[in-house]
Amino acid sequence: MSGSVGVTRVTVVGGGLAGCEAALQLASRGQRVRLVEMRPVRGTEAHKTDSLGELVCTNSFKSEDPSNAHGQLKREMTTLGSVLLASARESRVPAGSALAVDRALFGEAMTRAVAGHPLVEVVREECADLPPGPAVIATGPLTSPGLSAAIRGMLGDEGLAFFDAIAPIVHRESLDESVVFDAGRFGEDADYVNCPMSREEYDAFIAALKEGDVHEGHDWDEVPYFEGCLPIEVMAARGHDTLRFGPMKPIGLVDPRTGRRPWAVVQLRREDAAGQMLNLVGFQTRLRIPEQRRVFTMIPGLADAEFLRWGSIHRNSYLNFPGCLTPHGSPPGRDDLIFAGQLTGVEGYTESAASGIMAGINLSRILEGRDPVVPPPTTMLGGLYRYLRESRPGHFQPMNSNWGLVDPLTEKIRDKGERRVALGERAQADFLEWTERAGVMEAGAQSS
Ligand SMILES: Cc1cc2nc3c(=O)[nH]c(=O)nc-3n(C[C@H](O)[C@H](O)[C@H](O)COP(=O)(O)OP(=O)(O)OC[C@H]3O[C@@H](n4cnc5c(N)ncnc54)[C@H](O)[C@@H]3O)c2cc1C
Structure with a gap:
């Protein structure tokens, strides 16, 4: 997955979970990255440190069991080289089948991995406008008001919501x-x-x-x-x-x-x-x-x-993905601008990080002259992207990973436990086949 240094300089806005993943995917494909994080110059209501990838609430990333939807998402992220999972495994604390971390050590590991990459420059300032060049926007549920206004200016008033009212x-x-x-x-x-x-x-x-x-x-x-x-x-x-x-x-x-x-x-x-x-x-x-x-x-x-x-109701800035964005998360006509993380309408730490990985991979592909890709809907990441793309724009609400997102099995299995094992096995096989077929782990011809 390595390429020689690309000529382009890419901006990643937001040094949270999604922004860190996107920055490292781009850098590992030879792109020079300017990662703009506003903390500590400007804070949010939830973040408390200046660490990259800070966890704002629980210290758990949920289950690692592959028959669990969250466990399968982790397997797919591991295949793609997730910095969140590498940092989490470095800082883990015992929590049964869940992957839980010491949050301070986790933040240090994330910061070290991202800021220490030779192709990543971390800049501490608020980005109050959409960058004119190639960029990933991963500013999360608490996107600053200035940037929120710029996003609304681009996508319209219906393009960005400020809280979610979620029904079960x-x-x-x-x-x-x-x-x-x-x-x-x-x-x-x-x-x-x-x-x-x-x-x-x-x-x-x-x-x-x-x-x-x-x-x-x-x-x-x-x-x-x-x-x-x-x-x-x-x-x-x-x-x-x-x-x-x-x-x-x-x-x-x-x-x-x-x-x-x-x-x-x-x-x-x-x-x-x-x-x-x-x-x-x-x-x-x-x-x-x-x-x-x-x-x-x-x-x-x-x-x-x-x-x-x-169900839940809380503050959450998120885009009307199905109404405003292309299947891989760009506004129409701006393929070199990709939204990622919780801002796109995925919900949760790992879901946000996984979307950052995809944004990094796809922006790199676009800069290399290749088409963006999305995994098939039998996989957890593919199911999430299908949900974002195909939900009704008027009813769009954020979503976490769950087995209801993926295609049903062709053969009906009544036992819930056995069904989930089969869904996980199919998802993993299809995910590996897709990474191979789509050349996801290779840097493109122009940068390698
Ligand atoms: C209070 C709260 C509690 C939560 N609890 C949980 C939980 O327990 N479990 C869970 O899975 N999920 C939880 N979430 C959701 C969680 O925020 C996301 O899952 C995850 O952090 C999203 O990752 P992200 O990278 O998209 O956004 P974030 O991790 O929020 O990262 C966005 C980054 O962008 C920066 N930023 C914002 N605006 C700008 C700007 N204009 N210029 C530069 N930088 C900017 C922010 O400082 C931040 O560092 C919670 C969210 C909130 C708000």
């Missing part, structure tokens, strides 16, 4: 099909899966929702709720029937098993073309995860549901 997602195969039914209101379309509630079930559900323990967040994490994005528990607290006249209204729906309109309905909407991932419509929430598990499994049909993503 469940796996279709885990629903109780003897309870739920497919239908749209007034028979207009059958795109929704409906969970019908009796009056008694609704009363018990509202009571549980109102008792639920919510995540308070940090002061700076307080977000101005828009009426359309109110947390479900806030709506429930407004009145016993608020939800029944809001997102849980049963109007236009008839339960085929009873021939009657239910008292209330929770609607589930497709998140992906294959219909594996279903979003609980209107259920954005600040309930803590154990409370979400307790309360949402009371919904008829969801007693044994597999939750692929939990």
Whole structure:
């Protein structure tokens, strides 16, 4: 993966997890990199140090088990030469099957690896405009206001959101099909899966929702709720029937098993073309995860549901990827400008870092006159990119890695554990085959 020194100088904005990965991918392919990080000259509400790749919250990168979606993502990142994983393994602390680190040692290892690379120059200043030349923008969920304004100037007001109001997602195969039914209101379309509630079930559900323990967040994490994005528990607290006249209204729906309109309905909407991932419509929430598990499994049909993503609401700058960017993350007409990290709508440390790796690889390819590439959707990284590319722009919400993102197996495996092992084995085989076929680990002809 090494090439001779390229003539171009590339800017990477943001020395977080994604920016560090992008910088090293570019440098290892012979590109000279100027990495611009605003800390410590200008801080964010969450970062506390001047380390590159600082972890702002938990010290865990989740599971390394390859049958776990996060474990598979790590295998793919390892294949591509992730600096996050190398630094994490250098600074790890015991945490069972999870990869957890001493955060200070991790920050030191990241800083050493990036700043110590002979082709990387680290510049400590705020970048308040989009660079005119080749660049990766990886400024994360707390992108500075100046740069946010510049991004909005380029992509339009609909291009950048400032907080996410995320509803949980469940796996279709885990629903109780003897309870739920497919239908749209007034028979207009059958795109929704409906969970019908009796009056008694609704009363018990509202009571549980109102008792639920919510995540308070940090002061700076307080977000101005828009009426359309109110947390479900806030709506429930407004009145016993608020939800029944809001997102849980049963109007236009008839339960085929009873021939009657239910008292209330929770609607589930497709998140992906294959219909594996279903979003609980209107259920954005600040309930803590154990409370979400307790309360949402009371919904008829969801007693044994597999939750692929939990609900949340917090400050998060992210782009409307499917509405504004090309499949590899560039604005149309600016292939030499690639967005990466949490800013693109992936969610989480490793997902952000993985997107930084891809941005570094693709910008290097573009500078070498080669086409950008994205892994196939049977792999975890490919599934994430497909989600970014194919989500509905009007409903786009950030996403973490999970098995619902990848193509279903051609052969049905009922046992969940065995299914995940098979998904992991297929993902790894396809990922290795793709890196070979696409020449991902080679520097291009013009720089080697
Ligand atoms: C409070 C909080 C808690 C979180 N907790 C978790 C968690 O527990 N687990 C998890 O997986 N994810 C968590 N996340 C998400 C986490 O931020 C991302 O997963 C990850 O850090 C994103 O990586 P990134 O490189 O995209 O952004 P970051 O790691 O945030 O890096 C962006 C960098 O860009 C710099 N920057 C911003 N604007 C400019 C500018 N204009 N010029 C120059 N530099 C700039 C910033 O200083 C920062 O160093 C949390 C996020 C927040 C805000």
